[in-house]
Amino acid sequence: MKPEFLGGSPDRWCIIEDPEQARLILRSSSSKVFEALLARERTLSDLKAELGMSLENLHYHIGKLLDHDLIEVKRTIPGPGRPLKVYSTLYQAYDIPFDLTPYEGAYEMILHQQEQVARRIARNYAAIMDEVGFRSRRIYFDEETGQVSSHGAPDPRAPQAELPESLGHDFTLDLKLSQQQATELRQELQDLMEKYRRMTLEGRPYLLSCVMCADVSGT
Amino acid sequence: MKPEFLGGSPDRWCIIEDPEQARLILRSSSSKVFEALLARERTLSDLKAELGMSLENLHYHIGKLLDHDLIEVKRTIPGPGRPLKVYSTLYQAYDIPFDLTPYEGAYEMILHQQEQVARRIARNYAAIMDEVGFRSRRIYFDEETGQVSSHGAPDPRAPQAELPESLGHDFTLDLKLSQQQATELRQELQDLMEKYRRMTLEGRPYLLSCVMCADVSGT
Numbered sequence: 201m202k203p204e205f206l207g208g209s210p211d212r213w214c215i216i217e218d219p220e221q222a223r224l225i226l227r228s229s230s231s232k233v234f235e236a237l238l239a240r241e242r243t244l245s246d247l248k249a250e251l252g253m254s255l256e257n258l259h260y261h262i263g264k265l266l267d268h269d270l271i272e273v274k275r276t277i278p279g280p281g282r283p284l285k286v287y288s289t290l291y292q293a294y295d296i297p298f299d300l301t302p303y304e305g306a307y308e309m310i311l312h313q314q315e316q317v318a319r320r321i322a323r324n325y326a327a328i329m330d331e332v333g334f335r336s337r338r339i340y341f342d343e344e345t346g347q348v349s350s351h352g353a354p355d356p357r358a359p360q361a362e363l364p365e366s367l368g369h370d371f372t373l374d375l376k377l378s379q380q381q382a383t384e385l386r387q388e389l390q391d392l393m394e395k396y397r398r399m400t401l402e403g404r405p406y407l408l409s410c411v412m413c414a415d416v417s418g419t
Numbered sequence: 420m421k422p423e424f425l426g427g428s429p430d431r432w433c434i435i436e437d438p439e440q441a442r443l444i445l446r447s448s449s450s451k452v453f454e455a456l457l458a459r460e461r462t463l464s465d466l467k468a469e470l471g472m473s474l475e476n477l478h479y480h481i482g483k484l485l486d487h488d489l490i491e492v493k494r495t496i497p498g499p500g501r502p503l504k505v506y507s508t509l510y511q512a513y514d515i516p517f518d519l520t521p522y523e524g525a526y527e528m529i530l531h532q533q534e535q536v537a538r539r540i541a542r543n544y545a546a547i548m549d550e551v552g553f554r555s556r557r558i559y560f561d562e563e564t565g566q567v568s569s570h571g572a573p574d575p576r577a578p579q580a581e582l583p584e585s586l587g588h589d590f591t592l593d594l595k596l597s598q599q600q601a602t603e604l605r606q607e608l609q610d611l612m613e614k615y616r617r618m619t620l621e622g623r624p625y626l627l628s629c630v631m632c633a634d635v636s637g638t
Contacts, residue, residue: 239559292560293557295572296557307541311538314538317533329525330525334525336516338514353514368630368632370629370630371608371628374624375625376620376623382623389590396594396604397592403601404596405594406593406595408590409631410590411626413625414624415543416547417626
């Protein structure tokens, strides 16, 4: 069984059968460490720099992940003191059957993931509004787009402050799409991701999150 | 004071000063009705068709909104029976200072909004996975994009099922952008919205939600 997206050999692929492994991968304080090691080799100090965690915490998570056979010591790097251990996951991809996850079902699992993004977005927007001194919410019907819009705004009693356009933008749209249009939209999002994911080196940090999905709520 | 985005006259613009008005606009069961009437004229039966609410519920919300001077009867349409009342908001745009909102602050307000989107996304994805018989979560490091990815997957013990590419797609990226790049990204999202928001007539319903924002979580 060779998953096409891997283009790799079957031995780089693992089907989880142990609920504790499922929990460690998907919903534990060790999940970030697991993800950072997924198919990549990292030393303790690599992880410390990448994740901003303390060495104590990292030791704890690495111990857990080693104990449960999710990561291993791939090799060691000789140094002036003790040799440095290089950790990585055993496999490049993991498949976790829903019934092994710590969630009641697919809904709870996806909601947990989406809520994490929602909290990051809210924290960021709140900080941006604070930064630019926005103290008001503006809601209006935008004749140009035909949608009700709302966003942060300057104090309406002193409206000369400029909207910080480059700091944030978001929209949620209800669409009706043919299968071909949906495939095109998916491709556009993929292209957008491809274009911007390479921009990770300089400048101010940004979060970009896009979702398209068939909508069942109206049907 | 003329908000530039309106390009309209100041009398189409309202600054909310009453907390109960703020609550009705932003966080009450009447908010949907308010939004549907924002700068647009609708009869009861228009609203019934648009919102899928019962006439009893609509009567209740319209009464509330009338009582608090958020909507008014703009005109009546003569008919065979009683004349039809046409409702609309008094203004085209509303500004609600944070300190009048039913939220503790900007964070709570934005989180509430984002969580509503998160729940819709989770409901949709869960239904999609059910529809295509996905029972597993796949997590892997994608060498092509340099990101850890995860999505629903067919039962790994019977992996011939195809991924329903046109049903859903999502990604969350951490970027670093110059101000110019951020402005460009914002424009690309705006263009995407402009292009797809017109596709609302035929086909299957879809939800499209995109957010970009300066990220403070890492700083």
